[in-house]
Amino acid sequence: MRFTKKRYFFIFSLVLGISLASASFVATNDRLFEIAKNLDIYASVFKELNKYYVDEVDPQKAMQTSVDALLKSFDPYTVFYPEDELEDFLLMTTGKYQGIGIQLSEINQQHHITFIESDSPAEKAGLQIGDQLIAINDIRITSKIETDPAQLMKGAENAPLVIEIQRPGAQSTQKITLTRATVQIKNVSYFGIIQPGIGYIQLDEFNASAAKEMKSALVSLKQQGMKSLILDLRNNPGGLLTQAIDICNLFLPKGTKIVETRGKIEEWNKSYAGLNASFDTETPMVVLINKNSASAAEIVAGVLQDYDRAVIIGQKSYGKGLVQVTRDLPFHTKIKITTAKYYTPSGRCIQAVEYKNGSAITHADSTNRTFLTKNGRKVVEGGGITPDQVVLKSQQSSFIHALLKQYKIYLFALAYRIKNPSISSAAKFEFTQSDLVSFESWLIQSDFTFESTIQSQVKTLLAATEKDPAYATLNQSLLAAKAGEKITLHQEIQANQEELKQLISQEIILHYYLQKGVNQWANTHDPIIQAGESLLQKPNKFQSILTLK
Template identity: 60%
Template sequence: MPQKSPKSIKNWLIASLSGISIICILAFSSPGDRFFEIAKNLDIYASVFKELNKFYVDEVNPNQAVKTSIDALLKSFDPYTVFYPEDELEDFLTMTTGKYQGIGIILAEINDTYRISFIEENSPALKAGLGIGDQILSVNGIALSDKPEADPSKLLRGQAGTKILVKVIKNGQTTPQEISINRETVQIKNVVYSGIIQPGVGYILLEDFNASAAKELKNALQSLKQAGMKKLILDLRENPGGLLTQAVDICNLFLPKDSEVVSTRGKVEEWNKTYNALNPSMEPELPLIILINNHSASASEIVAGVMQDYDRAVLIGQKSFGKGLVQVTRDLPFRTKMKITTAKYYIPSGRCIQAIDYQHRNPDGSAVALKDSNSKTFYTKNHRKVVDGGGITPDITVDKLTTSSFTIALQKQHMIFLYACYFRSNHPNIPPAKDFSLNTTEYQAFCTWLKKQNFKFESQIEKQLHIISELAKKDKSYANMEPSLQNFRKEWASNMDRELSAYQSDISTLLEQEIVQHYYLQKGMNEWSFSKDPSIREALKLFEQNNRFQSILAGK
């Protein structure tokens, strides 16, 4: 059978779209106006595509054009209803299963180079001697600088058991070397850290809810119990959520069998369902504190909210994100998929914590945020007051650390990361992660290094003065303001020494965290944080005050 030319494929696509539209009109005109409107607009869409294909000055790429139009359509609903074309299917499967075939690194584009910013423990890359800060030049002879042809993530991935040849400049060196690495199936961990952080107190950091989340958490609990755990801190901060079923299974670890966990309600009534704990609880009495913040979303909010509703755990941190929507995956033609929001979820108290109303929009098109005044009151098992909408409110609020515009600029321009690379190239070893800190001399070394970099910073006051100055130049009546503005500029001009001194504590913390990660990866970064993290310190303090802990859960 002869191959079709690109042009004939396009014409076939247009004809197919037109045919679908005609069928839709015939099929749906009788049930009602709504179906007729759908069919009519599909016909209009096919006609627009046909005219573009015939007459547009440049060649029309059908895949790209249709993908763009679908994305624009779905954007008008909510951020979680997403279309996955065939070439993005691997990313979708990685998100749901937590597995992919590759070497276990994440690259960051920094100053027109690609450096390793994260590396999985026990990954092929780590076994081959790669580390954070190493610069990847090419993969199998394809230079990563050859954009847009080279997509680093796709070049690094491939069938397990195959080899790739990576040209790399190791951190602190100047001469490239070629390293052969065997690709493997890499499992992205949900439980990225578990350990005893104080006598009797276990800590588990759960970062995701892919298909193995509940199993990993169960295994971590068993190990910690054997190590002498009597109390647990479960960290769900920065956890974006994932599979609803995993959230239910995790709640089941702490709740009795048959306890209602969550229910879903949507337009398709036969899909509405109540999920109950199906198994005997593994830890029905273990004292539990859960940490959340404003990036804890979806499945992590289900776990935190359910534990709060049953007065099973004390929540510490900041109000969670507020995603109370449920998505299901639908298979589409030609190996494409669509994740679509089908319902809202409700936890045992009856509340839904969805914070944004995507159905109603502001005049500028942005979604409407739920106002606190519209919140409804619900009650936990011990009759504690809780509210719906806007996320989960913790029982103990720990103020979020504020970040200055200067430290934000340091991070955006990768100065913290690059200095950690520089530091490691000059220090073969550092103390154990939990003991590491920068002294005054080492901080001054960073200040000296920074002044030699191409780092640019302009304070908000300076930016406003520039705006005022430009406005004054356009109006003659303000010409006499220029001398005063010049004096203001001198007074408020960014002074790097002043900024570095004013925010030394914050900058030192960021540097320590990044440096520790370069040496000890994720595990080390967590161990470093235990003595410095305000929410963890608050949790440890509460565990030492058992009467206070119990009174919070009792609603007294």
Template identity: 55%
Template sequence: MRIKLNPTKKYLLGILLVGGSLLSFTKPGDRFFEIAKNLDIYATVFKELSTYYVDEVDPKKSIETSIEALLKSFDPYTVYYPENEIDEFLQMTTGKYQGIGIILSEINQSQRISFIEENSPAHLAGLGIGDQIVRINGTLLSDSPETDPAILMKGSAGSTVQLEVLQVGQSIPKPFAIKRETVQIKNVVNAAIVRPGIGYILLEDFNASATKEVKTALIELKKQGMQKLILDLRNNPGGLLTQAIDICNLFIPKGAKIVETRGKVEEWNKSYQALNQAIDTETPMVVLINNRTASAAEIVAGVLQDYDRAVIMGQKSFGKGLVQVTRDLPYRTKMKITTAKYYIPSGRCIQALDYKNKNADGTAKAFQDSAAKVFYTQNGRKVVDGGGILPDQLIQKKPLSAFAQALLAKDMLFLFASEFHGAHSNIARAESFAVDADILEQFNAWLAKSHFSYEAPVENQVKKLLEQTRDQAEYAEFQQLLHSQTTHWKTNLTRELKLHAMEITPLLEQEMIMHYYWQKGLNTWSTRKDPSILSAIDLLGKPTKFATLLSRQEKP
């Protein structure tokens, strides 16, 4: 009896004999024949390399490299997780990891603590932001630049990691033995009443506990008298689709459509509705987004916009309208693969890049604004697809100057804050601290003594101009003229700092507060001085303008 194979079984059988003869049911031109043929070629190439290449071939490293290159050719979100990276994958989805509660960053050619979880094992042991990790379990990091400190820090809860730490303000490293624990990464990192009657929730992630944390924050803020809400999704990279759906359900009524996924595997296509009673469908809301608001965070912003449930404020979001699922692979490996696009209630997909049709250099093409389709919210307001969520009220964000970018790129603000913290045990409380003229002067003096190098755009342009006119007859005279005006165009750090003081001051304030008061202090600073939060507070104080933004009827 002849057995009819479904496409999946046919494909699996077709690759079982890779490296050997091809199955008889495939034929040239058939898709599955091409798959089997090319896998056979690949296996033979690897066999030849392994046998004859002049140096020993590491099969694990070689195969992982080829898999990564393969997946990278599709999109940045289709990713392979080898066995040694499964913990990282689980951390992203569950929000839990086993460690001591710090983030290490390479700063000034050393490994420094750039973030510390309050009440974590590291914090309780006395470590702080800016501290330099010198050794981990006996390994001297300066002698092992190829070693990933994160791997050395790994270990099961209950085990101990041995550290040698040069703390800020100290000259001799100190040993620490810190017991690892299971650390829960918070999704809601700030929930507070920021003005009378106005609540604020900062949601930074969408791991498995996101909905629970937002719901808890909402209930608590209502108890404290919240009558209006700011939901901050800026810089939120997204996460689990299920959490985005459930968070939307907190604000829209049961039965309302939230999101639909459409892909090649039809049986995986699904429409998701709000399954539970909402917590709050009436409280006026502002949702803050920016160009780093992505994926699940864009679903929440887009759904609330489509139902006219909130005013979206800020900058255009990132534009990730793709859905990934995780597939288990052999030997405890996994693959996250893009399987569908998602569509929010108005019918739009906000994907900004077309990974199927790429530019000549291999980069994905951006969907053109001219090709954007018009959709409508529940109240008939126009919205468009193909490039992120466009806010109802834009907040123009001035790009950082070249000087500020250089300071941040070389971690100069971080390094100054660390040194300042080492020399001064206290600063004013987070709710009142401000970088004044005296601190700016100290920063200026410190910068002059540091190894910071910077060339102002005007100096760069003058040098280019001199180079371009070198072969001209007037060059000598021109050169003499420019050199006589050196003080006007030659980079001067004191002048640059004075020129950009308004821009540098808040950046330095944030860095110093983070060193002294961690995330909690930074939250306090933000609700006092962050321009976007202040704009949201201002809008919520103008009910007529707020209502007008949500009620414009544009649908024909």
């Protein structure tokens, strides 16, 4: 958001004018008076700062800071978008941007390509995950560069872009010329027949083309002989409400009530039903969710659960039952405001927390009401969608967290590819026990630093007791414990070997075959997908879950 001096004084005069005009309603409306009074105070504070503060006041920065602080006092989803961030807003809603289709990560003060969109200019030009970015259009990329390199990648469609990269294992850099294009981030990142008769769709987002992509995938799977379906909504953060409604409509008859929104402005309250003819109301379905399935993903899972249209498998979802509306503001800016909560057909709201002065207050489980599905099964409101069949994922250890935070699994995959120019197909790739031994040797030689939870807690206690004579005995005991509790790197690797093999396998496959390869591998290795396959192969058990009261 960029203001000239003239614009700033215009805005200041306008705010002050609104304040004075609103004050005339003091006798009849105390609320309007309070608004007017505080706007007047705010305008006066800014006027005095601008006039007398020792350094020059940046109006854009000051206003942005105050607006951000104001919105932070409500909830995390009420957000202001200045003009220079509108591209991010459009990406979120449409899934489109002009660029080359890569994601960058800063690792050890270097910018690495860590993800490449399928069918993007980057893939077509031969870029690889692991390539280090050296320059963009002759602008050298360093850790101190002021402009985000990702922004330098973007530009007008069909505009040329020259990047210089350093490929792992290569002796010299190389320059590659690309042509920017409109990159469409796919909602459906993968679909296919994963077992005879069992179709699988991974839906990652709910931007403007989600329902269209879903229907296209369903048509293809039907043509390939699909008799049952797994819809994977894990790690799906949600998106557009309209797309969630249209996707539910694919599996429910036209006219079926799908979701209801209720907020402060009664005329905005609305009940949404399916407007189109359904695509398939009979094919047995399993929907996969986890703790990162949110918003629109929870609407789809909750609606299909309420109508007993699908069995939900996985972990309890995130619990975001809030609806946002975007409003246009002056000077090409926007604000996204939480205006309502949504309710599934059974009448439940899955919102997990309430927000008071910006702080989240979690619902107590004892206060959550019980509702009934179409077949009379009990479902509970608040705190997200509870699966019909829970398949728990073990909590990530501090050791695994440290490896990911320091990009050690990514860096090992780089070293692995240098030594292995090719690997077996994604679906058949196996990270063996001997590979794990190689990983341990590589990790020992790297600069990996790790402190276990126990070591951290003992260190904290030692710091608290070493200077206090009253705790001298305890301090000696803690020192003895510290000497004996050291956990070796080998022990950590052995304790976490199954999860390590999965994470390293996926990272290595990503480097060779991109995300499509990771999906192909997961179909034969992911325990939650396998749980869905197993259930769909047992029709009687599947039906018993949907009819059990």
